[in-house]
Amino acid sequence: MPRLAISPEFPVELSALAQPVRRDVVVAARRFLQNVAGAPHPERVRGARDPRVATLRLADRHRGVVVKQRDVYWLLTVLPDAEAWAYAQRHRFGVNSALGVVEMWDAVALDRVRPAVRRSAEASRTRLFADICDTDLAELGVDSRFLPLVRQITDQLTLEALEPLLPPTQYEPLAALARGESMTGAWRELENCRPLAADPEPINLEDFGAALQRSPDRAVFTDSPRELNRVLDAPGWCVFLHPPQYRMAYWESYQQPTLVTGGAGTGKTLVALHRSAYLARRGTGQILLVTFSQGLSSELAARLDLLVEDEVTRKRIEVGNVDRLAHRIVSEAEGRPPSLVGATELTALWEETETGHSPAFLLREWEQVVLAQNLQTLDEYLSAPRPGRSVELTGEERTAVWHAIEHVTEQLRERGKRTLLQLASEASVLLGQTTGDLLEEAEPKREPYRHIVVDEAQDLHPAQWRLLRAAVPYARDDLFIVGDPHQRIFDTRVTLSAVGIDAIQQRLQVSYRLPQEILSWGVRLRGGGPADGLVSGVQELYGLRATRHGPRPMVRAYDSPEGELTGLIAQVGQWVRDGVPPQEIAVAARTAGLVRNARAALRELGVRVTTLHGMKGLEFRRVAVIGVTDGIVPDPDALTPVGEDPAARAHDLQRERGLLYVACTRATELLYVSHSGRASPFLPT
């Protein structure tokens, strides 16, 4: 029986074929896999650069291209006959000697540029890699077939021009050396191309099948027609992860909590989904996949349904948000659902106190100092640090604030009401009680989950972190966390270590969602210095890059809000006429009023219209962000007055900036931004 491995390009090419051809291709591939009568057989390709290449006739005038070694077939693509033969003739294949993964390159295209590289070498005595000996290059896996070309490269620009023609496993270490990095730096880049942990077995360059097994980003083996169907039908992200994503999601076991950070669209959510699926398949216990809001958790659940087909496995993963978890734990303990206090009622309670501080100031002090550190007594509060609060409070003032907090919490208790953060705090105490008393027992395992996977971690409050920490035992693979401090849209700047989560950190650097043009515009917009939180120290956006190019964001200035709305209607109408499905278009604005107006104006078109907050975690082909006007973004009502607390105001401004950045980085294809009157100060000039 043949062993059939599918490359990520195959399902993409397949989906581009007409339906009857597609059906025939699938039937033929299934026959080939099962080795039954009528199965296509490999046909050699005359003039092929690589003798292992063959084609399979999969449908009328359509062929699959395979690389064949013994019983292993790597099915690369399916194309009309002539294109398939040309493809088969052009490409060569190899095994990277450092990583043992497969490599593929267009040998004809590479040959075409060789004369130009040679000419520039003849005109210059400089050689980019003059200081690196052949042994070092070989150690980095540079293929001896590329060596003559590499030796002729005179400068960085020439190397960059070769990037699309070289396998990434060849290019990345060379690019690192060209940037002046050491061998260690070059190795680090190479390691990033490794999807699996290093294999202790020596690499056999002749064993292509073993190399394919080490390359799950390039080839998935299908043992049955069912698996074949799945690889061909499921969305690409369900089957193929990029090497760093794969390595993080499928690492056998993490000794301690793990934090994956990365910019917008780098695949953090996908990694969280795959990690959950991996843990569920392992069957070591119940998993909670948790995210910020109810809306996002529904999105996650829908994607998880696509990723995990098996019902028993899927049932091991509960998808939820932290508020709901807190609510449930408190409900179960008290025997009835807790009542929540509304914002207006809470503000009225703060107003009853007489500290000379505004309700907003007191609320922040309560949430960011008292609840964040779980302070229980006045003495604890008097000696506690107040990070992020720049207004000094004397001992007397602190005492007054503490009494104000006591007044409000007492009033809430009398009314039988709580805030969501209070619920989280109480839920973590409740969990602590059930587990703490039992620690000495043989089987204390009373935490509700064995593993917790957290998405959008940047916005969780310390009280919520304490709840999550208490909901899972201290054990291997307890917490797997993904987030991006630059996308924080709420007021929490907690580092994980401050809440007792000692996490190892990994980072994703390539955005697969955004074209370079939207990404670099977004990075300039986000600007304003590095972001803090989640990890100790600060996190820079430096190094984040994209793999695609596209149109630059359109920024449109209008004279009036009415003109801006008319412009929006025209733009979105054009997108719909271009054939973009309405569910792949989103319009976002900072205020509820702008959202209402846009929604009314676009009702007929059926596109999504939401607030900037509502864009978190989502993705659309085309996005319009309107009302990016001075006086609207940042929202003056969301800013602490300058005189009240300058540090809080600076944080508010960063949060508002982050909010706009989040909305603008949802577009995979096109971004349209508009304002009427003076532009928001956040817009890059």
Ligand SMILES: Nc1ncnc2c1ncn2[C@@H]1O[C@H](COP(=O)(O)OP(=O)(O)OP(=O)(O)O)[C@@H](O)[C@H]1O
């Ligand atoms: N391995 C992959 N295969 C296919 N598509 C991918 C892959 N990785 C990323 N993408 C694309 O990038 C998008 C972003 O992925 P994801 O939502 O996981 O990123 P994220 O880092 O969580 O983004 P954000 O923080 O901006 O919400 C995906 O929806 C998909 O379009």
